[in-house]
Amino acid sequence: xxxxxxxxxxxxxxMLIGLRGVAAMRTTSDFLVxxxxxxxxxxxxxxxxxxxxxxxxxxxxxxxxxxxxxxxWYPVGFTAGYIAMLALVAAxxxxxxxxxxxxFAEARLGSAALRRLAAVVVLVIGVxxxxxxxxxxxxVLSVVTETPYWVGVVLAGGVVSATLALGGMRAATYVQAxxxxxxxxxxxxxxxxxxxxxxxxxxxxxxxxxEFTHFSHDTTVTFRVGxxxxxxxxxxxxxxxxxxxxxxxxxxxxxPGTTVTFADGTPVPEVRGExxxxxxxxxxxxxxxxxxxYPLLGTWAVLIATxxxxxxxxxxxMRFHTSPDGRAARRTAAFTVALLSVFYLFPxxxxxxxxxxxxxxxxxxxxxxxxxxxxxxxDDGTAGTVFTGLLTAGAFAAFLxxxxxxxxxxxGAISHDLVPGGLRQLRLAVVxxxxxxxxxxLPAATFDxxxxxxxxxxxxxxxxxxxxxLGIWWRRLTAAGALSGVAAGLVSTIGSFLLNVAGPDxxxxxxxxxxxxxxxxxxxxxxxxxxVSRLGRPAPWATAAMLRLHLHEHRxxxxxxxxxSDGAARDLGHSSWPAxxxxxxxxxxxxxxx
Amino acid sequence: MTGRRVAVTSPQTRLAHARRRYRGPWRPTTLxxxxxxxxxxLYRSGRSRAVSALAALxxxxxxxxxxxxxxxxxxxxxxxxxxxxxAAIVLVPFPAMVTVAFWQLRxxxxxxxxxxxxxxxxxxxxxxxADNAETASFGSFDRTSGSxxxxxxxxx
Numbered sequence: 039x040x041x042x043x044x045x046x047x048x049x050x051x052x053m054l055i056g057l058r059g060v061a062a063m064r065t066t067s068d069f070l071v072x073x074x075x076x077x078x079x080x081x082x083x084x085x086x087x088x089x090x091x092x093x094x095x096x097x098x099x100x101x102x103x104x105x106x107x108x109x110x111w112y113p114v115g116f117t118a119g120y121i122a123m124l125a126l127v128a129a130x131x132x133x134x135x136x137x138x139x140x141x142f143a144e145a146r147l148g149s150a151a152l153r154r155l156a157a158v159v160v161l162v163i164g165v166x167x168x169x170x171x172x173x174x175x176x177x178v179l180s181v182v183t184e185t186p187y188w189v190g191v192v193l194a195g196g197v198v199s200a201t202l203a204l205g206g207m208r209a210a211t212y213v214q215a216x217x218x219x220x221x222x223x224x225x226x227x228x229x230x231x232x233x234x235x236x237x238x239x240x241x242x243x244x245x246x247x248x249e250f251t252h253f254s255h256d257t258t259v260t261f262r263v264g265x266x267x268x269x270x271x272x273x274x275x276x277x278x279x280x281x282x283x284x285x286x287x288x289x290x291x292x293x294p295g296t297t298v299t300f301a302d303g304t305p306v307p308e309v310r311g312e313x314x315x316x317x318x319x320x321x322x323x324x325x326x327x328x329x330x331x332y333p334l335l336g337t338w339a340v341l342i343a344t345x346x347x348x349x350x351x352x353x354x355x356m357r358f359h360t361s362p363d364g365r366a367a368r369r370t371a372a373f374t375v376a377l378l379s380v381f382y383l384f385p386x387x388x389x390x391x392x393x394x395x396x397x398x399x400x401x402x403x404x405x406x407x408x409x410x411x412x413x414x415x416x417d418d419g420t421a422g423t424v425f426t427g428l429l430t431a432g433a434f435a436a437f438l439x440x441x442x443x444x445x446x447x448x449x450g451a452i453s454h455d456l457v458p459g460g461l462r463q464l465r466l467a468v469v470x471x472x473x474x475x476x477x478x479x480l481p482a483a484t485f486d487x488x489x490x491x492x493x494x495x496x497x498x499x500x501x502x503x504x505x506x507x508l509g510i511w512w513r514r515l516t517a518a519g520a521l522s523g524v525a526a527g528l529v530s531t532i533g534s535f536l537l538n539v540a541g542p543d544x545x546x547x548x549x550x551x552x553x554x555x556x557x558x559x560x561x562x563x564x565x566x567x568x569x570v571s572r573l574g575r576p577a578p579w580a581t582a583a584m585l586r587l588h589l590h591e592h593r594x595x596x597x598x599x600x601x602x603s604d605g606a607a608r609d610l611g612h613s614s615w616p617a618x619x620x621x622x623x624x625x626x627x628x629x630x631x632x
Numbered sequence: 633m634t635g636r637r638v639a640v641t642s643p644q645t646r647l648a649h650a651r652r653r654y655r656g657p658w659r660p661t662t663l664x665x666x667x668x669x670x671x672x673x674l675y676r677s678g679r680s681r682a683v684s685a686l687a688a689l690x691x692x693x694x695x696x697x698x699x700x701x702x703x704x705x706x707x708x709x710x711x712x713x714x715x716x717x718x719a720a721i722v723l724v725p726f727p728a729m730v731t732v733a734f735w736q737l738r739x740x741x742x743x744x745x746x747x748x749x750x751x752x753x754x755x756x757x758x759x760x761x762a763d764n765a766e767t768a769s770f771g772s773f774d775r776t777s778g779s780x781x782x783x784x785x786x787x788x
Contacts, residue, residue, distance in 0.1 A: 107718055114693060114725045121689050121733050125682040129740070245714050321707055323700050323717040337697040345693065368740060375733035379726035386722050511679060582663040585671035588678055589663070590744045 048431045048438070049197050051216070076211055076360040082373035084211045085357045087218030089116070089374075090381060091167075091440035092174040092406075093491040095221065095433050098382075100405035101488055102389025103397065106320040108337065109389070113382035115341045117375055119348020124371035127349055129364035130510045130587035137359060138447065139352050139502055140455040146509045146583055149517035155524055157455035159501045160352045162528070164448035164471075165478065166494035167351075168441060172479035174406060175437040181407045182430050191479050194434075198441045199472035202449075203465040211360060217439040222381055224432030228413065228425045229387045235416045236391060243394045247321040249314055251306055257398045258299045266291055267307035267401065276300075300398070309401060320393075327554070332547050336554065340492070343556035347495030350502030353443035356450070363591045388412065406488075409433070445472055492554070493535055500527030500559035504567050512568075513584045519571030527563030531555055670747060677743045685736040692728050696720065 076084070091097075094113065101109035136142035140156035143149070172191050179190030201213065233241070256276060271287045276299040290307065292298070300306075308314060319326055324333035325340055348354065361367040392399075392408035395415040399405045410433060413425035449467035457463075501524045508515045508523075534555035544552055551558060663671065700717050709716045 107721070110721045111697070114721065114729075117726065117729055118689055118693050121729060121736065122686060124733055125685040125689075125736055130678075242713070245710075245718075321715070321718075322704070323707070323721050324697055334697060334701045337701075338694060341693055341697070365741065365744070368737060372733045372737040376730050379730050382726060383722060386718070511682075579662075582668075585668065585675055586663045588675040589667060589671045590674065590748075 048217075048220075048435050049193075076362070078361065078366045078369035078373055080211065080215050081357065081361055081366070081370045082377055083218045084214040084360075085354060085370060085374045086377040086381070087214035087216070087221065087439045088357060088443040089354065089378065089440070090218065090221055090436055091491070092171055092178075092433065092436050093488060094381070094385070095225065095436040096174065096178070096406050096409050097488045097491070098385035099388035099392055099409050100399075100407070102386065103392040103408050104400055104405045105325065107323050107386075107389075108325040108333070110323070110386050111325060111337055111340055112344060113378075113385060115344025116348060117378045117382060118341070118345045120371050120375045120378065122345060123349050123354075123358075124368060124375070127355070127506050127510065128358055128367045128371040129590075131355060131506065132358055132361055132367035133364040133587050133589065133591065137356075138450050138454055139355055139506075140451065143505060143509070143520065146587075147515065147517040147520055147580075148577065149521065152517055152521050152524070153455055155521060156502075156505070157451040159497065159524060159528055160447055160451035160455075162532075163352060163494050163497050164444050164451070165475065166490055166497065167353075168444045168448070168475045169479045169482050170485065170490040171437045171441045171444070172475060173482045173485065175434065176479065177404070177483065178407060178410060178430060178433050181404070182410055182426060187483055188480055191476055194437055194441065195472045195476040195479075198438060198445055199469050201438075202442055202445055203468045213442060214439045217435040218377065220435050221432050221439075222377075224428050224435070225381065225384055228429055229384045231421075231425060232391055232412055232416055233387060235421075236395070240391070240394050245390065247393070249318075249320075251314075253300045253302060253304055253306060253398070256299055256302050258297060259398050259401050260297045267309060269307045270305045306398075307401065314400070327550055332550055335547055335557075336550050339550060339554035339557050342560060343492060343496045343499050343554060346499035346503040346556070346560055347497075350498035350506065351495070352447045352451075352498070352502065355502075355506075356447050357443065365590065445475075448475075493531075496554070496556045496559065497528065497531050499556050500531050500563045503560065504563045508564070508567055508571075510584070510587055512571075513581045514571055514576050515567065515580070516571045516574045516576050518574050519567045519569075522570045523563045523567030526566040527559055530559045530562055534559065673747060674744065678740065681736065681739050681743065685732060685739075688732050689729070692725060692732070696724060 094116065098109060098112055101112065131142065134142050134145055136145050138157075139160060140153040143156045144153040172194050175194035176187045176190035179185055179193070180187045267290045269287050269290045276283075306314070322333060325336040326333040327336045358367045358370060361370055388409050391412060392405070396408050396411045399408055399411065410426055410429045413422045413429065416422060417425075445468060448471045449464060452471065453464040453467040504523050504527065505520055509520065534552050538552050541552070700720065707715050707717045711719065
């Protein structure tokens with residue numbers, strides 16, 4: 039009940055703030071980029087609020103419980119992406135004046151085919167990223183309130199699409215900025231309380247990793263999804279009626295929906311294909327996937343995907359377009375690094391406490407819910423319930439904020455880039471896209487949120503990252519080069535995912551490069567773009583189009599600057615048009631090549 | 633100031649917004665040749681600054697895992713009971729990344745300000761204070777007159 043009381047205000051405030059944005063909404067630009075009037079601080083709070091998704095709020099701590107301390111590299115990559123963005127993309131992208139990434143592609147390279155391909159990539163990233171958000175919303179609500187899974191999914195879909203269809207980006211900005219502060223407080227305060235409340239014994243255990251081999255108390259585990267366990271000899275469960283009974287050693291297929299209470303002191307069953315929390319290698323600060331023995335490769339692969347993927351995430355790029363100018367966009371990126379750095383100091387605390395207090399979550403694969411499961415372990419009174427409620431509210435805010443931004447870019451891709459239309463169509467697209475995502479999320483309860491989100495990052499890193507970096511900094515990029523590079527990145531990443539899901543059992547470094555394909559798909563996309571562009575000729579206006587992105591807005595008016603800075607040598611004051619002929623531009627830009 | 637905001641548009645504008653939108657024929661971006669040297673200077677300084685910032689970031693983000701991989705003994709060293717290698721992946725990267733971000737921001741803004749000062753300074757020969765005042769006034773002029781982006785807007 040108290041949890042419902044915690045989630046309801048989040049939902050209500052989201053809707054109320056959303057409604058504030060409705061009155062001033064007139065055009066597509068209002069809807070998509072809040073008419074570009076958002077200050078850097080507000081915008082960076084909104085960027086951070088949007089970016090701290092379920093994967094950050096719950097996922098990182100869950101991965102630490104499951105895979106080890108090395109999972110703390112994910113947040114480092116998430117944050118580092120904003121520095122790359124600040125240095126390479128933020129200001130020029132804003133100065134392009136485009137509304138969405140496909141818009142930018144068309145403005146820079148003049149190809150309608152590229153625009154449509156970019157819109158398709160936005161849809162792919164959006165779906166890969168939105169489905170796990172809705173799934174986790176459903177899962178967390180079902181864990182803490184005993185409601186069925188679909189209730190949470192439908193509730194999340196309804197609130198997000200209603201807020202967005204009415205208020206657009208303006209509403210989303212205020213909602214996300216509010217939710218960043220909300221999430222920050224709801225993450226830091228419970229972390230401190232947990233650390234203090236847990237007591238010296240748990241704190242010592244937290245920094246002395248030991249393998250989870252025996253249950254330290256009677257532990258009730260609910261299997262929402264079926265699992266296959268390897269039961270060791272001597273494992274006991276407690277039946278509600280019959281009291282303790284010993285399990286038959288060997289494989290045990292647990293059907294979905296079973297609740298099992300393991301007895302105090304009995305050995306822990308193992309999950310097929312998963313390492314036990316606290317096992318050898320858990321304490322290593324590197325990501326050794328499936329214990330294949332390539333920790334450095336695994337860590338670097340994740341860092342490449344998250345860092346370069348951040349630069350290409352369409353909903354983050356869209357947020358930079360709400361800044362009034364390129365300078366504000368750059369400031370937004372820098373402030374975002376600072377805000378995220380504060381937040382990411384804390385997931386590790388939940389992770390190491392979770393390994394001590396709730397290691398049994400690994401049996402069900404639901405380590406995602408470690409953060410919300412912790413308070414009840416530390417305090418079974420009112421305080422524990424209150425903190426569970428607060429963390430659930432924070433987690434719900436995380437899904438809402440991220441889903442708002444993603445749904446906005448998905449509907450923007452449909453209604454602005456694929457089938458251009460007016461504001462009403464854009465609103466309909468929001469509702470339609472939300473309905474489709476809800477339908478996709480309903481059967482996705484078994485998917486690992488972390489995997490899907492990392493795939494979203496990998497797709498972004500191998501498609502939009504090369505497109506933006508080369509589009510902004512390399513004047514010889516051609517439309518054909520960009521098209522083939524984006525296509526190569528998209529096909530190779532999706533092929534790699536399919537191979538990973540349905541393909542043969544792989545081992546060694548090949549397995550890591552198939553599961554985490556960023557180290558080869560990103561260079562592949564870059565090389566394809568460069569080689570194909572080199573084979574063709576860039577359009578005559580390409581250099582001007584690229585340089586235009588680097589020209590800052592707060593320069594003098596052309597009429598003043600000409601008479602002042604160029605003096606009498608060139609009289610361009612009468613009519614600028616002859617001088618703007620592309621031949622004149624070419625003559626001057628030839629200098630660049632020398 | 634009732635706080636309520638009302639859409640004020642002419643009937644024509646409302647009709648135009650309600651109508652299905654056609655994008656005009658695509659036109660290449662134009663750049664005034666008079667502004668070309670400035671754009672080239674900004675492009676070059678931006679590129680060199682971005683390369684150095686990314687080199688620093690890459691050294692940090694890819695070098696730290698390498699160091700931790702090279703010296704597994706760091707797992708055993710403990711400060712206040714916490715292994716050094718655990719603390720190293722939280723307490724080293726984040727402050728370092730904030731530093732790199734603000735360093736890059738400051739340099740990028742400085743480059744643009746210098747060019748702006750150079751533009752204003754040539755004709756008048758005014759002192760530095762006047763330069764800044766002039767710069768500021770143009771800044772506010774630009775802000776009030778719209779997003780200051782004339783050519784790119786047409787492309788969308």
